Amino acid sequence: xxIYLDHNATTPVxxxxxxxxxxxxxxxxxxxxxxxxxxxxxQQAIQCARERVAALIGVQPAQVVFTSGxxxxxxxxxxxxxxxxxxxxxxxxSAIEHSSVLQPATALQAAGxxxxxxxxxxxxxxxxxxxxxxxxxxxxxxxxxxLANNETGVVQDIAQLSEVxxxxxxxxxxxxxxALGKLDIDFSALGVAAMSLSAHKIYGPKGVGALxxxxxxxxxxxxxxxxxxxxxxxxxxxxxxxxxxxxxxxxMQSGLIQRTDHCERLRQRVEQALLKMAHVxxxxxxxxxLSNTLFxxxxxxxxxxxxxxxxxxxxxxxxxxxxxxxxxxxSHVLLAMGVEEGLAHGAIRVxxxxxxxxxxxxxxxxxxxxxxxxxxxxxxxWA
Amino acid sequence: MSKSERVPVYLDYAATTPAxxxxxxxxxxxxxxxxxxxxxxxxxxxxxxxxxxxxKIARGHVAALVNADPREIVWxxxxxxxxxxxxxxxxxxxxxxxxxxxTCKTEHKAVLDTCRQxxxxxxxxxxxxxxxxxxxxxxxxxxAIREDTILxxxxHVNNETGVVQDIAAIGELxRNKxxxxxxxxxxxxxxxxxxxxxMKVDLMSFSAHKIYGPKGIGALxxRRxxxxxxEAQMHGGGxxxxxxxxxxxxxxxxxxxxxxxxAKEEMAAExxxxxxxxxxxxxxxxxxxxxxVNGDLSHHVAGVLNISFNxxxxxxxxxxxxxxxxxxxxxxxxxxxxxSYVLRALGREDELAxxxxxxSLGRFTTEADVDYTIELVRKKVEKLRELSPLWEMYKDGxxxxxxxxxxx
Amino acid sequence: MAYSDKxxxxxxxxxxxxxxxxxxxxxxxxxxxxxxxxxxxxxxxxVSDDGVxxxxxxxxxxxxxxxxxxxxxxxxVKGKTLQQASEIKNTxxxxxxxxxPVKVHCSVLAEDAIKxxxxxYNSKGGAAAEAAEKAADGS
Numbered sequence: 057x058x059i060y061l062d063h064n065a066t067t068p069v070x071x072x073x074x075x076x077x078x079x080x081x082x083x084x085x086x087x088x089x090x091x092x093x094x095x096x097x098x099q100q101a102i103q104c105a106r107e108r109v110a111a112l113i114g115v116q117p118a119q120v121v122f123t124s125g126x127x128x129x130x131x132x133x134x135x136x137x138x139x140x141x142x143x144x145x146x147x148x149x150s151a152i153e154h155s156s157v158l159q160p161a162t163a164l165q166a167a168g169x170x171x172x173x174x175x176x177x178x179x180x181x182x183x184x185x186x187x188x189x190x191x192x193x194x195x196x197x198x199x200x201x202x203l204a205n206n207e208t209g210v211v212q213d214i215a216q217l218s219e220v221x222x223x224x225x226x227x228x229x230x231x232x233x234x235a236l237g238k239l240d241i242d243f244s245a246l247g248v249a250a251m252s253l254s255a256h257k258i259y260g261p262k263g264v265g266a267l268x269x270x271x272x273x274x275x276x277x278x279x280x281x282x283x284x285x286x287x288x289x290x291x292x293x294x295x296x297x298x299x300x301x302x303x304x305x306x307x308m309q310s311g312l313i314q315r316t317d318h319c320e321r322l323r324q325r326v327e328q329a330l331l332k333m334a335h336v337x338x339x340x341x342x343x344x345x346l347s348n349t350l351f352x353x354x355x356x357x358x359x360x361x362x363x364x365x366x367x368x369x370x371x372x373x374x375x376x377x378x379x380x381x382x383x384x385x386x387s388h389v390l391l392a393m394g395v396e397e398g399l400a401h402g403a404i405r406v407x408x409x410x411x412x413x414x415x416x417x418x419x420x421x422x423x424x425x426x427x428x429x430x431x432x433x434x435x436x437x438w439a
Numbered sequence: 440m441s442k443s444e445r446v447p448v449y450l451d452y453a454a455t456t457p458a459x460x461x462x463x464x465x466x467x468x469x470x471x472x473x474x475x476x477x478x479x480x481x482x483x484x485x486x487x488x489x490x491x492x493x494x495k496i497a498r499g500h501v502a503a504l505v506n507a508d509p510r511e512i513v514w515x516x517x518x519x520x521x522x523x524x525x526x527x528x529x530x531x532x533x534x535x536x537x538x539x540x541x542t543c544k545t546e547h548k549a550v551l552d553t554c555r556q557x558x559x560x561x562x563x564x565x566x567x568x569x570x571x572x573x574x575x576x577x578x579x580x581x582x583a584i585r586e587d588t589i590l591x592x593x594x595h596v597n598n599e600t601g602v603v604q605d606i607a608a609i610g611e612l613x614r615n616k617x618x619x620x621x622x623x624x625x626x627x628x629x630x631x632x633x634x635x636x637x638m639k640v641d642l643m644s645f646s647a648h649k650i651y652g653p654k655g656i657g658a659l660x661x662r663r664x665x666x667x668x669x670e671a672q673m674h675g676g677g678x679x680x681x682x683x684x685x686x687x688x689x690x691x692x693x694x695x696x697x698x699x700x701x702a703k704e705e706m707a708a709e710x711x712x713x714x715x716x717x718x719x720x721x722x723x724x725x726x727x728x729x730x731x732v733n734g735d736l737s738h739h740v741a742g743v744l745n746i747s748f749n750x751x752x753x754x755x756x757x758x759x760x761x762x763x764x765x766x767x768x769x770x771x772x773x774x775x776x777x778x779s780y781v782l783r784a785l786g787r788e789d790e791l792a793x794x795x796x797x798x799s800l801g802r803f804t805t806e807a808d809v810d811y812t813i814e815l816v817r818k819k820v821e822k823l824r825e826l827s828p829l830w831e832m833y834k835d836g837x838x839x840x841x842x843x844x845x846x847x
Numbered sequence: 848m849a850y851s852d853k854x855x856x857x858x859x860x861x862x863x864x865x866x867x868x869x870x871x872x873x874x875x876x877x878x879x880x881x882x883x884x885x886x887x888x889x890x891x892x893x894v895s896d897d898g899v900x901x902x903x904x905x906x907x908x909x910x911x912x913x914x915x916x917x918x919x920x921x922x923x924v925k926g927k928t929l930q931q932a933s934e935i936k937n938t939x940x941x942x943x944x945x946x947x948p949v950k951v952h953c954s955v956l957a958e959d960a961i962k963x964x965x966x967x968y969n970s971k972g973g974a975a976a977e978a979a980e981k982a983a984d985g986s
Contacts, residue, residue, distance in 0.1 A: 060472075254686075282549065296653060
């Protein structure tokens with residue numbers, strides 16, 4: 057049996073979530089737009105899920121726009137706001153955003169939108185002076201900074217950045233896909249105009265997410281063809297998926313401290329072991345991180361090689377973002393932090409989940425110790 | 440009244456279908472810790488590889504149903520996204536070549552609203568009329584093609600009437616003229632034969648939930664030979680060869696694959712069975728006064744029957760028929776008071792468009808369901824006609840078209 | 848669309864369905880709406896010599912809310928004087944039936960129908976209409 061330590065890539069669906077989805081996979085099958093009983097039942101199920109997702113981040117249900125996932129939510133936020141912002145309006149993003157923010161930003165730039173990228177410090181925190189400088193430029197309409205980074209786990213001070221943005225009349229969007237369920241999120245306290253969420257990172261199903269918007273925020277829809285989601289997102293609703301998202305959100309409502317403490321204990325155990333070894337660098341240790349995320353590299357060892365060795369031991373971790381895995385490129389997050397390319401190539405991300413055990417983690421530690429030792433020996437042999 | 444086993448009887452399969460139990464079972468195996476829950480983009484471990492393999496198998500099933508290459512299938516969140524991606528994707532990619540698009544007035548909102556958006560972006564769109572049969576006139580289409588036409592978007596089977604367009608002929612014409620042809624096949628895939636080796640369709644939209652798969656998943660066929668280019672509409676990790684980013688929803692994709700696999704296996708037998716049921720339904724109404732079939736039944740998908748019951752208003756009829764689930768016009772506009780734009784385009788007067796009911800039959804419809812429906816509809820139409828001042832005037836020999844109605 | 852219990856009740860058991868002879872001088876007929884708009888209401892009142900509505904009938908082509916609005920109206924106008932009946936407001940009907948905003952136009956149509964029926968009755972110069980005119984002259 058393999059040990060799954062890649063929860064930032066995706067999570068298994070909780071059994072209770074599956075139970076909630078099941079009636080809508082099998083029995084309740086109305087199209088929510090239909091006026092008959094089958095349709096109304098689906099519509100009510102969606103409404104209930106909307107309330108649950110809204111409650112998790114402290115907003116009104118009407119502020120939740122369901123999408124096909126975090127990527128669509130990020131695309132909708134950036135393109136939707138910028139499309140209505142008027143000509144020559146500028147956009148600011150941080151250098152460590154997920155590709156589903158960076159790529160739409162690049163696409164907007166290609167279409168003529170002035171884009172500024174705010175850099176981060178060596179720990180992966182957005183430099184507040186660079187951010188302020190970027191948002192204070194003329195005509196900037198939107199800034200997007202993620203709440204917690206998927207690779208390093210670093211938590212940004214969104215409330216403070218939002219305030220800076222607001223003083224310059226700039227709206228703030230935050231990608232909270234990785235933070236949801238791992239931090240206590242209060243939409244209004246963060247002062248953002250929009251926030252992206254995803255179900256499959258919180259033990260919900262893939263293929264469903266949401267963009268949460270502040271009241272009155274005007275967005276141009278990305279998908280046209282019907283008045284679903286208050287006209288912001290056309291397409292027959294993924295009823296079972298949305299119901300699953302609602303249930304997953306409901307389950308995240310309680311037990312946050314237990315979950316984070318559990319992950320923190322597991323992480324510390326691995327981290328302490330790693331730090332005893334030579335050549336190991338743990339990233340972003342000095343700043344607030346998600347308690348489940350551990351990002352490190354071993355000098356002189358290729359990440360891909362170590363991943364293969366761990367896989368042979370039945371341990372599933374990753375080299376960083378799943379969405380760019382296999383590309384062979386070093387993490388853009390580490391490069392933005394000023395980590396030199398050779399070391400960045402060696403990066404390994406371990407992301408814990410609530411069901412991981414101390415035993416599993418000890419297997420990871422012994423595997424790491426063994427594999428790193430032999431790989432280093434191999435390297436020195438070549439030298 | 441004959442007893443149907445299941446009340447209310449579901450006769451709205453064109454709006455959505457229940458997932459086949461075989462589909463639900465496959466999906467279940469891709470959710471939890473003991474199943475293939477991994478992210479297919481994870482290249483570093485077995486969880487990701489297994490998920491990737493599941494996706495590959497499903498892609499094969501979808502491609503097989505329409506005789507395409509699996510590499511020509513791009514997953515989306517549904518037919519609405521497929522339509523958006525196809526139309527905007529072509530328009531944006533080929534904008535330097537031209538800015539003229541041809542579509543038809545009876546298309547689904549996902550096509551029409553996307554075209555309207557492109558008009559706001561400076562494109563020009565021709566919305567073709569249809570004949571009273573519901574078919575487009577090939578000559579009219581040919582005449583609409585201009586030097587700067589980049590795209591023709593015509594659906595295969597209409598969602599409201601069930602009328603089948605001759606997409607093979609449209610494909611030939613489009614190819615001859617060097618125009619890209621997109622076809623929304625949400626209502627036809629798995630119901631009538633589609634062979635993309637033979638048919639010259641360049642882009643085709645599919646939905647899972649219209650053929651017993653899950654909601655929230657669809658696909659776009661993008662032809663490789665000759666190669667069709669589209670500009671991505673959703674940017675991110677570069678999934679789906681850069682055409683559509685976003686974590687692949689494995690259980691959804693697996694569900695769609697299984698639905699398409701079953702459809703390929705059972706399509707011939709199922710459509711013969713549905714045709715017999717539809718004829719039974721039609722025969723049950725045929726002696727009623729003042730009923731009108733919408734759409735030409737000789738160019739028609741098996742499971743759909745759209746009828747206008749003159750002098751009875753559609754919404755009140757649907758209310759009266761609460762023991763059967765049917766729709767008046769498209770589900771996506773059923774909350775509005777507008778008469779169906781599709782029936783208007785067929786040349787139906789507003790009052791007949793207002794009086795229409797779409798019965799759509801499917802895999803789990805039985806003869807008993809149909810018989811129950813016939814009896815209920817006859818009874819309720821009679822009751823509502825007793826209530827209808829228009830019926831009274833018609834019976835008194837008043838020519839309703841000559842009446843001066845008060846503006847309101 | 849979810850309907851209120853009251854709408855459902857009137858829809859399932861419409862009151863006073865039918866027709867009077869529209870040429871009867873004691874009968875006022877109001878026909879409003881248009882088939883193309885999806886609703887037509889025919890409302891008829893039978894008026895006594897002293898100007899009281901003795902009986903009412905309706906036929907409606909339209910949605911459930913339109914049928915319920917006209918059915919309720921026939922109940923309300925019975926026993927009322929023409930003056931009282933003409934003062935019935937659509938908002939009262941909409942409130943009683945708990946009509947959602949998209950269906951408020953059905954109650955407007957019902958109000959138009961009773962006004963049209965009264966007008967038709969008055970235009971025929973029936974007994975009560977004359978009495979009403981006299982009363983007006985006298986004041």
